[in-house]
Amino acid sequence: MNVFEFSLVLGAGAFVAGFLGSLTGLGGGVVIVPLLTLALGVDIRYAVGASLISVIATSSGAASAYVKEGFSNIRVGMFLEVATSTGALFGAFLAALVSTRMIGLVFGVVLLHAAYHSLRPHVEQPCGESPPQDRIATLLRMHGAYPTPQGLRPYYVRAVPLGFGLMFGAGTLSGLLGIGSGALKVIAMDQAMRLPFKVSSTTSNFMIGVTAAASAGVYLSRGYIDPGLAMPVVLGVLAGSFFGARFLASAGTRLLRNIFAGLVTVLAVEMIYNSLKGRI
């Protein structure tokens, strides 16, 4: 396979990843690294670098649509970005210290969790509608309101320190593995801080690009980001997620979501198996 064929195969794979990733909300990043390492035999450090770049692209592209809808809570997002971006720096430094085997193993476990998370039926948490009890959230003026069919609905943010800690963890994984770790971010905001689902998912998407940009600089200076590899990945994922967003409005995504979760599970097992065998 020469460079041209390699780029074509990679671009097509990235297109499918971006398409399915935007349909299911899992993001394309989770399948880019397994595609590169397992199918194309790329060293995981190059793979993580290319994936991280694609995460910035999809997050910024999608956020441009989200911010206009006014669901995202910009104060919560910005405050938590302090945690995710420092976590991302930490993760990027960690990536140089641990073995590629270890990275592969952690990646597999995170993939399994992402698949599980996407399949679990979403239960809307009773989001804090009572008057604010969390003094930190009040102090930081995080409470807000979001539009519903019944008009604007106020919500009250809770458990800021716990959310902050979880976000540091999400940032570390993002910096270590080159993914957006959107699933973890949503969990922290949904379940710990009790933001309404619409607010947490849009705010999360908004934060992913900033988190990834923090570790991207470290990756770049360490030589993890290869233009020949990142070019087809970025263009493929961007095109795929663009069409995915168009498709989202029309089709039955339930089936696709199941297929994607199944695919991610298989990739997770492969990643774990190959890491244990020392092939990554």
Next chain:
Amino acid sequence: MPGEPKSQTGGAVETTMGNLLRAGVLLSAFVVLLGGIAYLLRYGTAQPGYHVFRGESAALRSVRGIVVQAFALHPRGVIQLGLLLLIATPIARVVFSVYAFARQGDRLYVVVTLIVLGVLLYGLSGA
């Protein structure tokens, strides 16, 4: 504030922010595409070698080096410049947020946003 309508910063700021992000992504994708076409024309028949990690060449690891390579129209340098623009897009959003919070007189969040900006610039400072 509880019950504050729609969002915390007002529609105009968010529209500008959305446009900023979209423009950044489109511009960088365009640069990557141009570099990519030149790259494939020049190196298309070569053999890819990503099985072994050697790390990117020193010239394409630093902001300065990338700019030099891109303006010399080396295809890989042009792609890398596009990727750099992509990394800069969320950073530009954070810079814009500093301005937006400052205009609202929200000092607390100006400080929070400046901390985020500091972390981002620190990450890039190695490059």
